[in-house]
Amino acid sequence: MQNLIATQVEGRKQTLGLTETQRELLPLAFGSFLDSVATATGRGTFYNSREEQAAAVEAAHRDLFDIDRDVYTAALMLPGVTDYSRQIGVWRLLQTTRDGGILPAEFEAAAMTQLVRGLPTQRMLKLFGMLRRDRVNNARTRRLILSEILGADGLEFWAVKYREKLRVALTHAWGRRTTSILRSVLAKSPDARTEKEAQIVRQNVTRFAGGVSVPLADASKNASWKHTPRSFDHVEQCVRFVLGDEEGVTLDRLAAYRDAKSDFDRGAVLPPETMEGLRSRFHKDRTSAEVLALTKSQLTTGQKISVQRKAAQSGVEVEFDPTKYDAVRLYVYAFEMGMTDAIRQALRNKAEAAAARLPVQFERVGVLIDASQSMLGHDTQARRPIATALALRDVLSATADDAVAITSDGRTTDSYELVEPSGDTSLAAGLVRLLKSDPDVVFVLSDGYENAPAGRFGETVAAVRRIGIQTPIHQFTPVFAAESQGVRTLSDSVVAMPVSKPEAIGLGLLKALIESDVDRGVAALLGMTKVAGYLPAA
Amino acid sequence: MFRKRKKAASTRIEVREVLRGCEAGRLQSVGYMQVIPLVSDLNDDRFVSPVQCDADVYTTSYGTLGFRNTSDSVMIVPCHAGYVVKQHAQDHAMAHAGVVAAAGDRRYDTAACIQASQGGFIQKGSYRMLILPHALREQALRKRSEKNYQKLWDDISVFNQRFGVTGQGHLEYFLKAFKKELDEFVAEFECVPRQVGAIVLIDDRVVGIERAPSHAYWQSIWPSLIRECYGSLAIEAAKANGDRPPDRSPRVQLPVEIASLDELESLIAEIASQEDERARSTVRELLGEPLDLQYEETVSDRRVGAEVTIDTATSEHFTGQVIREGDKIVYASLPATSAFVKSQEWTRAEPFAI
Incomplete structure (x- = not known):
């Protein structure tokens, strides 16, 4: 598998200017970094508090950043890196002045824009909040905040949904005095x-509003795009609204927000949580169920899945399309609301598509699932570890013509079915049972905590090797164990790879490659993240 | 609800009464600590823990710890439950178990301060519960009737000293110094289905018997028991072994020479069955131990239909408290006496042999 990646980047490895010290330090730092960024979500786990997680993540980021910021930036762009990791990665890049690096400076600017645009809106606004908290207000930061907010297609929607967060971010970028003048x-x-006032508006608002420009009717023939007065008015209205001025706003949602304070039905175009906030202040006689019924057309894809229980209780039918959600989320949903044929089919399609993208195919795969109680996860991410394990089971099983999946308590499990975690962790017997079916490879999906008894799995792997069976055994860990600054291994001879979603399996392969050959690994990293265009000529 | 205190009356039962209705589950073993889960189909949901019902906890004066039970079940405050809070307030712990009626509010003026040089009272609120470290529990129980908030300060100082922690009378210094290790214990030992109790062993020595009224109750107090109470004892065992990291290999190991997967499979099963039998025999050895019960109080809640008595239990090897409803044990917490912990013989199993 390493060769598959390496051959694609062979020609570029000489062009990388890594020093000897960097070569020496990179494998460990990169491994720890990948362990962190693939699974860290900024929430507590079954084992560690939020603070412990944050401290471990911070250490992993700092170590790789200190070695080379371009390798660090590229690593943030890898598929499978969590949004939380990207958020704190961009925050770190903006905090420090660029000084050297193996790639040209424009790479970092482009990478940061791409990273921020890939973040969910709330995560992006959290990032801006962190920048404000830490008083990061350099020119790059200001430009990034203003262009990402004022140039956004969904600015009007954001303005009603995230009004206060936007106000804070814009005020941070402009400064209080300019904000006041702009208002x-x-x-x-x-x-x-x-003229001076117009210049202030142009300098602080209009020049960042490129994203909402609309084609002039007569300009469409020569395909030129120009800002229309209307498009600027759109942005200006949103900014005015965000800064607290609702007077005379004409945009649909902004006007609806203003009017819904007195007319409940005007809230139909508002996000449900915004309308819920207005209901609790101005329409106390109305119920949350009425808000849900009024605003159900405005639910985001993510909200449609999360409000299903509430909708069912309230007798409101909210359309739910399982094909629009990732497999982990579907499993979490199925644990709460029950498995259906539609979800099962969506899981099958996703697993088969993900398996087809992996550079490996097997004839026979063995999957051992840790179904112990700890796989339930922390309250703040309930059932996420087992959901991730089940999604992985499906993908790994789909890579093979034949697959056997069993749980730590001996149950045989079919793909696309739920497994309820409970009890202690004993994986050794399951491993032997799988090996007896003569698979090409065994994948163990576990958080790495074994207690019945601890150490039996490692001992069994050693015994298996002594018998002469060399079947590869890999551990995928769907939970971040901050106390060991990485994932916890079940055996010294089995590499544990962190994973938060099935598409992140490739991270484990990259980690192994960097450990064995730093130059090829870094070249593969740059290749995987599509930054090859920034590499200096060989 | 009413409470009554009788004159001291004494009853004798055996440990088997405490464990009635339970079976030993599969032994869990990590490092120095082993846990034999006690599983049962008996579930009495009339009783909840402060964790389960999100009870409001507060102090009104030094040495008085209050609990407000907002649930419609009777709340059993586990023996030696304590609260270390982040406020400018003196941390406190109970010197015994407590029972608070449904929707009731009760203050215990026999509580102990566990943070010597800190003023202030704990504001009413829900906080993470701990259970006092094993080494302090015997002392706390002995002083359960004393109305003196300073009563554990010296014991905490000695306890801290044993771990090389400075901070006279401040339990939080120990908790901070060993936070990582204590957290690991919570991570490593998992509740099993139907579990209502456990027999805890450190280095193969029985150090405590715990039983809860229901599986839900057990799940809610287990992290506190394994973390501060028994976890502290495991850290002490590690210290006694020269601070060596605990051996993470299984106690009964596989033989080096194994010819096939079939043989390996049967060996794993056989060792597991040996371990199970060993767990059962550990329980069996304890069954006949007589426990002297000294009556403390009766609490009755007619709305819930519960009348329980709290007794302090002492035996040759254990000292703790049991809560009974008639003859039925509802709750028991029986840490081993420090003398027993120190005196127990090395009981490691014989090496595995085919």
Whole structure:
């Protein structure tokens, strides 16, 4: 598998200017970093508090960043890196001035834009909040915040949904004085502004609003795009609204927000949580169920899955399309609401598609699932570890013509079916049972905590090797064990690879490659993250 | 609800009464600690823990710990439950178990401060519960009737000293110094289905018997028991072994020469069955031990239909408290006496032999 990656980047490895010290330090730091970024979510786990997680993540980021910030930046772009890891990665990049690196400076700017645009909105706003908290306000930061907010297609929707967070972020980027000036200037119509005032608006608002430009009707023939007065008005109205001025706003959602305070039905175009906030302040006689019924057309894809229970209780039918969610989320949902044929089919399609993208195929795969109580996960991420394990089971099983999956308590389990975690952890007997079916490879999906008794799995692997059976055994760990700054291994001779979603399996392969050959590994990293265009000529 | 205190009356039962209705589950073993789960189909959901019902906890004066039970079940405050809070307030722990009626509020003026030079009272709220370290429990129980908030300070100082922790009378210093190790114990030992109790062993020595009224109750108090109470004892065992990291290999190991997967499979099963039998025999050895019960109080809650008595239990090897409803044991917490912990013979199993 390592060769599959390496051959794609062979020609580039000489172009990387890694020093000897970097070569020496990279494997350990990169391994620890991957363990962290593939699974860390910023929440507590069954084992570790949120603070412990944050401290371990911080250490892993710092170590790799200190070795080379370009390798660090590229690593953040790997598929399977969690949004939380990307958030704190961009925060770190913006905090420090660029000084050297193996790639040109424009790589980092482009990478940061790509990373931020890939973040869910709330995560992006959290990032801006972190930048404000830590008083990071350099030119790069200001430009990033303003262009990502003012250039966003969904600015109007954001303005009603994240009004306060946007206000905080924009005020941080502009500074209080400029914000105050802008508020006054934007209250005037464009015609009533002085030249200086118009310049302030252009400099601080208009030039960042490229993302909402619309084609002029007569300009479409030569495919040129120009900002129309209407598009600027759109952004200006949103900014005014965010800064607290609702007077005279005409955009649909902004006006609805203002009017819904007195007219409940006007809230139909507002996000449900925004309308719920208005209901609790201005319409106390109305119920949450009424809000859900009124705003159900505005639910995001993520909300549609999360409100199903509430919707069912309230007798509101909210359309739910399982094909739009990732496999882990579908399993978490199925644990709560029950498995259906539609979900099962969606899981099958996703697993087969993910397996087809992996560079490996097997004839026969053995999957051993740790179904002990700890796989339930922490309250804040309930059932996420077992959901991840089940999604992995499906993908790994789909890579083979024949697959056997069993649980730590001896149950045989079919793909696309739920396994309820309970009890202690004993994996040794399951491993032997799988090996007896003569698979090409065995995957163990476990958090790495064994207690019945501890150490039996490692001892069994050693015994298996002494018998002469060399079947590869891999451990995938769907939970982040912060106390060991990485994932916890069941055996010294089995490499544990962290994974938070099935598509992150490739991270484990990259980790192994960097451990065996730093240059090829880094070249593979740059190749995988599609930053090859920034590499200097050989 | 009513409570009554009788004159001291004494009853004698055997440990088998405490364990009635339970079976030994599969032994869990990590490092120095082993746990034999006690599983049972008996579940009495009329009783909840402060964790289960999110009880409000507070102090009104030094040495007075209050509990507000907002649930419609009777709340059993586990023996030696304590609270280390992040407020400018003196941390406190119970010197015994407690029972608070449904929707009731009760203050115990026999509680102990576990943070010597800190002023302030704990504001009413829900906090993480701990159970006092094993080494302090015997002392706390002995002083259970004393109304003196300073009563554990010297014991905590000695306890801290044993671990090389400075901080006279401050339990939180120990908890901070060994946070990582204590957290690991919670991670490593898992509740099994139907579990209502456990026999805890350190280095093969029985150090405590715990039993809860229901599986839900047990699940809610287990992290506190394994973390501070018995976890502290495992750390002490590691210290006694020169701070060597615990051996993570199984106690009964596989032989080096194994010819086939079939043989390996049967060996794993056989060792597991040996370990199970060993767990059962450990329980059997304890069954006949007589426990002297000294009556403390009766608490009755007619709405819930419960009348329980709290007794302090002492035997040659254990000292703790049991809560009974008639003859039925509802709750028991029986840590081994420090003398017994120190005196127990090395009882490691014979090496495995075919």
